[in-house]
Amino acid sequence: MDTTPLPEKIGGFTGRKSDKKRDNANSNEPDSPTVDSKPDDHPTGKYQETEIAEESSSPNLHTSLPHVSEEIDGFIHTLCDVNIDKSNPPEVPDSVENFSELVESMIARLDSGESKAKFEQNVEEHSDFVKAVNRMSKLTNALGEFPLTPALNRTGTVLQRAMSFLEEEFRTILEDSRSSNSDQKALSTKQSSFKSDDHESNRCVLPEAESNGTEDFPSFSPEVVSNMNRIATAMIFAGYETECFQVYSISRRSSFQEALKKLGFQNISIDDVQRMQWESLEGEIATWIKVVKNCATVLFSGERQFSESVFSEFPSISRGQFSNLARAVVIHLLNFAEAVAMTKRSAEKLFKFLDMYETLRDLIPAIDGMNLDEGADELKSDISFTAGRLGESAICIFCDLENSIKSDTGKTPVPSGAVHPLTRYTMNYLKYACEYKDTLEQVFHQHTRIERPNVSDESDTADRGRSDQNGSDETADPSPFSVQLMAVMELLDANLDAKSKLYRDPSLRCIFLMNNGRYILQKIKGSTEIHQLMGDTWCRKRSWDLRQYHKSYQRETWSKMLGSLSHEGLQVNGKVVKPVLKERFKSFNATFDEIHRTQSTWVVSDEQLQSELRISISAVVIPAYRSFLGRFGQYLDHGRQTEKYIKYQPEDIEASIEEFFEGNPTSMGRKRT
Template identity: 60%
Template sequence: MEKHLHEKSGSFTHKQDDKLDKACHMPSPKCTDVDVKSADTETENREEETEKTEESPPCDPEYSLAKVSEEIDRFLSTPSGKSDDSVTKEIPNFVEKFLDLVEAKIVNYGSGEGPTKWSQNPDGDASFLEALDRISKLTTPSGDFESESEHASSLNRIGSVLQKAMSFLEQEFRSLLEDSRCFDPDQCDSSKTKQDSDRCVLPSTKSESTGDVDFPGYSNDVVSDLSRIAKAMIKAGYETECCQVYVIVRRNAFEESLNRLGFEKLSIDDVQKMQWESLEREISTWITTFKQCATVYFSGERNLSLAVFSDHPSIAPSLFGNLARGVVIQLLNFAEAVAMTKRSAEKLFKFLDMYETLRDMVPAMDGLFLDESACELKAEISSASCRLGEAAICIFCELENSIKSDTGKTPVPGGAVHPLTRYTMNYLKYACEYKDTLEQVFKDHQKVERVDSASKSEYEISSQGNNQVEAQSPFSVQLTRVMDLLDTNLEAKSMVYKDLALSSIFLMNNGRYILQKIKGSNEIHELMGDQWCRKRSSDLRQYHKNYQRETWSKVLGILRDEGLNVNGKVSKPVLKERFKSFSTMFDEIHRTQSTWVVSDEQLQSELRVSISAVVIPAYRSFLGRFSQHLDPGRQTEKYIKFQPEDIETYIDDLFDGNPASSTGRRKP
């Protein structure tokens, strides 16, 4: 008999070539207790053992995996070290049989159909995992036989089978993660079996902070299988391999989810080169994606990791934190790239949308990460928010430069609202819809503002009802600066009109437009305050008076009595000249001011009413007192072109912006 046989009875003889022949033949257990006497005696025993083996029926149930497992359990439960008779504990023969059966089971799994072989036989899966647990224990036995060189081949055999088993489990773990996800929302709502095995969500899984949160596309059974495999691999010392597979598959799944939302990974150069229309769409997609991740995806992903690694609670938070951090950093990189793009006024609102998204999503993610990871992510988010906030402030402050640089000398036809006024007020109206956000941004970045101590004192306002002085907020100060600059610009533009009456109409139009915009926006009105609005209304009344004085005071001067009486009698030549002058002047006013524009209907009506109120009574009185001094007939018709009713009709033509023909005798 060859010398590689163990010299102690019951030792494990490793013959790789005939291991499959032994799969269904097991030597009698009594052979394991024979004492070592001599080489000849051992040879005889081996020959008898071979004969008995050849006589054993193949695949005897006595030697099934369950039966051999019992022997393994008894062996593993035997105290390590030397026994009472000082015989070294050895690896018995039935371990080889056990390994053969496990190896055969791995081969049997591999012959199954479909990418995932697991869960086709739940009872078999459970016994297989139990067997792997026994092999794992055999690789790290206690006692001193592990150090003996004669057992090296046996231990290598055990390690080889364990490695094959772990390789198989790794493949199954990957297949379950990759092939068991559901992307169809309709399918994910189905629950056809009593065990809900075909469901794609797990509504019973709860998050401490968000209530009921589903797993991301896995059924109860699949998550249970994943957990069992993960437990087996980690227990066998394959934690690194298990975690690596999990992270890779779930990272790829996350990328797929982001792609389905339309989010595309873009470099800084890509973002810098994009046209604003395209970038605006990307920003909208980014906002949707970030909100979906923070409120849905991360919660589900955290629950999945906790469930899969439920037996190792220290692993799940780390895996989830690393996965989520990678996604968040990718999203934040896009935000910072956007903040680096060239500043322009139309970008303000999207920048603020992004700022609000980052601000509002931080609380939504509270409780999902470990303290260290949470602090790191919050710092990253705060940095991106800061960049967006600074960019938003710079864009808003550029509005000042836009107003200052608008020095065009071409008057707006008809004294209408200037495009600069419309642009500025609409811009402010939309900006003030973000009032709270802009207040926060300006407060956090006061150093960006160009407000020195002198300008601060300039914009202090008194609190009503007491003598305290309350300083305006940084954003309110900035808004006041913009309004003052706009007023100054409009005053300069009004000087372009040679007709002072039209200049007043221009200021009235623009002032009224500004006031209506402010009163129509609670946000701006709150920032500017009632005191500012009252001052603006007072300015409008003064513009109105200026218009009346420049236009109609001359008309009313014609209708005065002074200079008509000569030697106590009405002078007909003077009277005729008065009627003629009135008709000519009114006709000129009608023809000119019909082309002027007052687009605000209320202001237009107020102007017409005020004109009628001063002109018509004066004309009616003058006509009533002096018309009889003219000869009836042709002379009266020649000099008296208007009746009071005609005056009222023609006044209603003013400020329509439509050129009118001469009034003639009467308007049809």
Template identity: 55%
Template sequence: MEKSPAPEKSSSFARNDCKEIEDVEASPDSPAVDTSPDALQGPASEENEAVEESNAEEPDLTLPQVWDEIDVFLGRNSDSPCDDDESKTDSDPVEIPRAVELLSKNVESMIDKYAMDAGKSKFGHDPEEDSCFFGSVSRLSKLADKIGDLKPSDENANVLCSSSLNRTSSVLQRAMSFLEEELRAILDEDSKTGSDDSDPKSAKARQSSSFNNYGHDSDRCILPDPEPASTEEEFPCFMSETISIMSKIADTMISAGYETECRVLWMIMRRKAFKSELSKGGLDVLSIDDVQRMQWDSLEREISTWIAAVKRCCTILLPGEGALSESVFLGQPEIGQVLFGDLARSVSIRLLDFAEAVVLTNRSAEKLFKFLDMYETLQDLIAAVDGAKRYSDDPRKEEVRAEMVVVKGRIGEAAVSIFCQLESSIKSDSGRVPVPSGAVHPLTRYTMNYLEYACEYKDTLEQVFQQHHERAIVETSDSEPMYNMDSPSAKTSPFSVQLMTVMDLLDANLEMKSKLYKDQSLRYIFLMNNGRYIVQKIKGSSKIHQLMGDTWCRRRSSDLRQYHKNYQRETWYRLLQFLNHEGLQVKGKVSKPVLKERFKCFNSMFDDIHKTQSTWVVNDEQLQSELRVSISAVVTPAYRSFLGRFNQFLDPGRQSEKYIKYQPEDIESLIDELFDGNPTSMGRRRT
């Protein structure tokens, strides 16, 4: 690049490109710069006009020459130019090179030029110019320190040093303000770019879509696969060139003594960016009162949003922020680590505050699963903190982790308390109205479905009960828990013991409710319906089955068989009494009146049974089929045998039709209509 021609009688100088600057700095054959007092410093005169005229007559210096002259000046011992050296006299001037003023003017000129740029980003358009600017500002900050350390020996030298220091400090402060505003603009511009909801291709729209999909497509808290984040989920959204510019700004500000300003600005803007990212997914700042006043449906949605936010922080936001801090503060890794630690702690506290507010809400059974989701989410967050290498040496890591553990423990205690309330729910269900038709009781459905879903969190529940089992024991009933004798692991599991206790209470409650039925047969249908429902639920869930064990299932199956036998005895064995051969013969002959009475009583009782029990309900198809088959196996052969043997003793025709109402096939068909829950008209015998 050719040097720009310098205007005549001007103290400004031409800017060479950065390649020329680097060549001058690196080459030992660079043209020597006259650093004699006459060349670097005009004569000390009280007449300002004379000084200005003298300086104006000196030839302009190129930027490489200015830098070289400044570097030579900076390399001198701080005390040598202006100390009380015996070889100097009091009249010797302080050697402040003319390049100091030229450098200040150069920095001001470049700031003015950047300010004229209509673009929002000042840097990045001309890398060579940017390199010159940062190099000049870096030397300017060193000059301020250098001149401030000088010890002039006379009044004139003191005035000169003070003037140079004031000038340098003023320009340096302006440069720092410019860099601070540019860093703010870069960080703010990225935040604004990512918040454009109207553009589906914008970073926020992409991230918000992914963010919402985590929390609202499923009830369970399922972490995403640990794959590298796609470009649609990158955070923060800075190009490598922008990161490089921010790194140069940070290095320059910190080197110039503006570390505090740089750190404060960084924290303000990154917190703002994080708040924006979390708000994209719908996570609002809610007070404890806000959470307390929420209806459960609304709070449940907030919890889902919170879970998604925590997971996104674990997998995308915090790792991305850590990488950004590491890249921008590459030259000051300790500062980058501290800033990342402060931000991570700030975000974590905000997330934990919501969790603590949720724990303080009224506890009810339906909240258990969201509480367990939150518990698992915090567990994953703690694991992410433990695995964060760039955060490993920060003492605040243990502080944040300890707070996470405390909140997780409170959620675990709440989950244990909620689960134990299931006992109270079963005990308090003392309704005196029997379920129509002997169907499965709502309490049975609710309890078993609740347990089935709860056991999807089996490992988590075992963990929280293990940690808080003493509280669980205090809050549970006084009844003796039933241990799972065929599962060694279950013996030592407080959750398994609690599960057994709940099942015992449910059995006792159902037994009590079965006594509300006046019809003993219906009582056993009720017990079979509920018992079968419980067994099928347990066998259908491997996790509940594992906790309850085979012994418990075998015992329950045995109870069901006994209920079945009792039902047969109360209903069909009484019917079979009318098909008994005993008592039909009088003096060695079949008594027609007795035979007619037997058929009449059988028909009447069978009609009553069919009319009543066709309205009863057995929802389990297998149990329904088993009952029908067993009834038919008992009744149909006995009736066929009785009919075949004694049909001949009735007069054919009208008398036979009057007393023989059903054929064996009719009996089978009518038995197949039982337990449908629908009354049916009685069929006539087949012809």
């Protein structure tokens, strides 16, 4: 690429430095715009300069553009001779005036077209025009090395007119020439005939993407990109880079905003976010996540390639233009995330906050791959800061779960000893939260490092309780998130224990603790993430607790009834005392009737636990009753006495037990005959 400084605007235009030396008039570097093109550079395969017809009374207009251009090139070569006396410029040939008139004539003819984008009308003529403008830039630049002359003012005026025309054309193409029809793009690709010198015409090929309305972004056909490349190169070479950049920047920012709007993302102020109902804000967050991911995978990629194509001869300019746009878009997106992080915290917001955190976290590697300029580190820092704000909010929301459990102090027991709503809410909340296990561990760890800056990085790998091959927990320090999870579980256990005391019936108290304990254990075993955090030791302890509740239930419920089936006191001197026997049968029948009446209304929702309880009851009651009935039933007189005192057969007892814990009161059936 030509390393010669870009020429300043000449004459009365802003930015001119008359004493600055220029030596690029005869540069032959391949990246610099050249005066003469090789024959195979022309779209038709053979370069032919356009003859300029007579359009005024000046006889010089009869001269062909190739002839005048040749004379201008020779004059430029003379002006750039290192041995020339800068204080005594050579005589300006008539070809300078002729060339100026020819360029003016070309501007007037091109500017008279009815179409907004004139460059789409006559490809060959516009190719000649751009080359003529580049030659005029070199001429004006060379004349600028000498004291002010009429020739300099003349060429500077013509160059300014040419730049104004190109600037307007550049703006028009950017705003009006975006292709919206894939068939048109395919056709234009085949018919493209206005290729940029020394560059591929198809410079805006985008990566494949999901169908979301932006996969073709920025949707310019190859020949249009080539036109913009020619115009941008000519403007920058002439020293009009500021005007070029301004037009490009304004148009591209507007186009990018249109693309974001097409994805559904609206400009929402911080105040609007604060006032928005959560249901509405949740939808906006989902859209924001989609937009950020789309920017990272499609929009930014397309925009970067587009910028590289338009400013292909100036890589640093291309990178700067794209970087400025990317920073503006990302900051705009971060403003929304900041506003969301400032909203009032509530439990249902946790998961969306974590989604937003993950989206920003994953955006940072995408920024690394965008080849931004020196502002990339600052931009990544801004992204990390906003992600940190969301992470801190998520931690606070999760920790508020403790307060929710502590504040649940209702004095009304759950009917039938069922699973308490607090248990269901807490465990389902933890289940969904632990689907973000890695993210929560990350944000909790970052928060802990902020609170305890002396924590060493070496402990990172030892922050999790793990299990060895035998299933025993290692003694590694638990992660901050698992510590928080343990704290929540301890609070829930304490709360449930307090609620169990609201039941007057000790047996129902045990059923309540079994129901809730079994529900908690099944939820933890059903979630790999929670199980990993709680560990096998905790689960074994929970299973042991459930067995103790079961034993307590058996003792509280059936000990009195089994006492009725005791053999003690039924015989005196080897003879059965019938009154005592009759009382034992009456006591058994009454106790079992009461247990059945009561416990058939109790609820055990876990089918396995329900089955385990029924089996254990049958294993205790049926054998004892069958033995008692078989031994002493014969001592009752057959007939009315037997029917009065032997109310149930063992099969009746077994059938009745199967009605326990259904949650529906049932009437006792009569004995089987």
